[in-house]
Amino acid sequence: MQITVQHGDILRAPADLAVLVTFEATPLPAEVAALLEAADYSGRFRQTTLLYPRNAVAPRRLLLIGLGTLAAVTPDALRQVAAIAAQRARELGVATFTISPQVGLALPPAVVAQAFAEGLALGAYSYNRYRTELSSEQTFTVAGATIFSADVAETLRGVATGQTVARAVAFARDLANGPGNVITPAALGQAALELGQRSALRVTVLEKPQLTEQGFGGILAVGQGSANEPRFIVIEHGAQAAGQPTLCLVGKGVTFDTGGISIKPADKMDEMKMDMGGAAAVFGAMQAVAELGLPLHIVGIVCAAENMPSATAYRPGDIITTLSGKTIEVLNTDAEGRIVLADGLFYAQRYEPAAIIDLATLTGAIMVALGAHATGLMGTSQPLADRLVQAGEATGERVWQLPLWDEYRDSMKSEIADLKNAGTRHGGAINAAGFLAAFVGDYPWCHLDIAGTAWVDHPLKAYQTHGATGVGVRLLVAFLQAYV
Numbered sequence: 001m002q003i004t005v006q007h008g009d010i011l012r013a014p015a016d017l018a019v020l021v022t023f024e025a026t027p028l029p030a031e032v033a034a035l036l037e038a039a040d041y042s043g044r045f046r047q048t049t050l051l052y053p054r055n056a057v058a059p060r061r062l063l064l065i066g067l068g069t070l071a072a073v074t075p076d077a078l079r080q081v082a083a084i085a086a087q088r089a090r091e092l093g094v095a096t097f098t099i100s101p102q103v104g105l106a107l108p109p110a111v112v113a114q115a116f117a118e119g120l121a122l123g124a125y126s127y128n129r130y131r132t133e134l135s136s137e138q139t140f141t142v143a144g145a146t147i148f149s150a151d152v153a154e155t156l157r158g159v160a161t162g163q164t165v166a167r168a169v170a171f172a173r174d175l176a177n178g179p180g181n182v183i184t185p186a187a188l189g190q191a192a193l194e195l196g197q198r199s200a201l202r203v204t205v206l207e208k209p210q211l212t213e214q215g216f217g218g219i220l221a222v223g224q225g226s227a228n229e230p231r232f233i234v235i236e237h238g239a240q241a242a243g244q245p246t247l248c249l250v251g252k253g254v255t256f257d258t259g260g261i262s263i264k265p266a267d268k269m270d271e272m273k274m275d276m277g278g279a280a281a282v283f284g285a286m287q288a289v290a291e292l293g294l295p296l297h298i299v300g301i302v303c304a305a306e307n308m309p310s311a312t313a314y315r316p317g318d319i320i321t322t323l324s325g326k327t328i329e330v331l332n333t334d335a336e337g338r339i340v341l342a343d344g345l346f347y348a349q350r351y352e353p354a355a356i357i358d359l360a361t362l363t364g365a366i367m368v369a370l371g372a373h374a375t376g377l378m379g380t381s382q383p384l385a386d387r388l389v390q391a392g393e394a395t396g397e398r399v400w401q402l403p404l405w406d407e408y409r410d411s412m413k414s415e416i417a418d419l420k421n422a423g424t425r426h427g428g429a430i431n432a433a434g435f436l437a438a439f440v441g442d443y444p445w446c447h448l449d450i451a452g453t454a455w456v457d458h459p460l461k462a463y464q465t466h467g468a469t470g471v472g473v474r475l476l477v478a479f480l481q482a483y484v
Helices: 073-093 109-123 152-177 185-199 208-214 216-224 267-272 275-294 337-351 364-370 380-394 406-410 428-439 473-482
Strands: 002-006 018-024 048-051 062-069 096-101 146-150 202-206 231-235 246-257 297-307 318-321 327-329 355-361 373-381 398-401 447-448
Touching: 002 109, 002 152, 018 073, 048 073, 062 073, 073 096, 073 109, 073 146, 073 380, 096 109, 096 398, 109 146, 109 152, 109 355, 146 406, 152 267, 152 275, 152 473, 185 202, 185 231, 185 246, 185 275, 185 297, 202 208, 202 318, 208 216, 216 318, 216 337, 246 275, 246 473, 275 297, 275 355, 275 473, 297 318, 297 337, 318 337, 318 447, 337 355, 337 428, 355 380, 355 473, 364 373, 364 428, 373 428, 380 398, 380 473, 406 428, 428 447
Parallel strands: 002 146, 018 062, 018 096, 096 146, 246 297, 246 355, 355 447, 373 398
Antiparallel strands: 048 062, 202 231, 231 297, 318 327, 373 447
């Protein structure tokens, strides 16, 4: 969607559709109020009313969308109403429309514009790549929107950032929505190489012979039951330099997870194509930081494998030697994400980073604890955790911190190996983080369990659609921007 910016009064500018974003308990412009009965519209959050002004104002149609009370407005609320605007424009068959908040919004113009740009683009997102019979209504796309603002320069700056971030989220969604027979570990490797070419990122893709030679025992074990061989992907932005911190982003890239020998139930197994949601978030974040040109050294690491049952699959009771040299007793082959991450997290240590952050659709336990409204956060560095919490609040991709005491780490020790890959059901998400902590050394590290937030059957926010949410991209970009 092309987004332009214009100075002036939205009610005086001709348009097929104008969207006025309003506040509860704040009087509407007189010419708009005259088109309504008092009880018709209050401006409560996400309330909409479509008006046909008949020349009372310049636009042919006027859509009112409520933001709630002025004092409670957040960037995420703006993002949601912008998404609603894009969706209503598509329903009405309007190719271009105008949008403006009612006078009085206290947020900086660049913040408003970024939220609008993200919401407009993400609200218009759809994944129809494999549908061959679509109606004209389903194929219709909204080509553009114009944001009215009193500060054109700052609004243009916010729009540029918002469009960059929204493209990155759409990239992550496309990867995670892709079927397992298309998005294989090799396909992720190819996607990384293509990303490097278009975004000037340095990309390395290790294939099975190199993984074997270098001792990536965790990734190899998880992937050994599949005909689709694993990949280890490194995507690098910037370079190590004095005064410039290195930050490592590590993503779980299990492109399809059957559970292996410890096979999952058939119900909803089809959704396990999204078990590489952490990897997708790393891909999206790396694209965004390259386009934004952030002055940081950022290393994206993706551990890609497919977990399948076969005559060559790894088994419960196996002992795995990881890249670190530490050994893992396999108790459940469906606890595979932490095994591939063990290699990725240890690999990250070679960069001597200021921080390591991993993202993974790791446990059903986090879904029991937090549902679909928050990502689970555990780690070894409180300052790093605090930064992620702040980024989550700023973007609406909220995270909730859980404890990671020594007792949780101790619970993952094995009687016959260094570690075991499964603990008790109680505290399962934290036990998994305790396992991961064994592979990060003394570097500041936080783990984001996105199992509950990476996929939605029914959108929880207006800018979501059924399927992959692309969660983590906006969170990471905001975190990295604040780190500069």
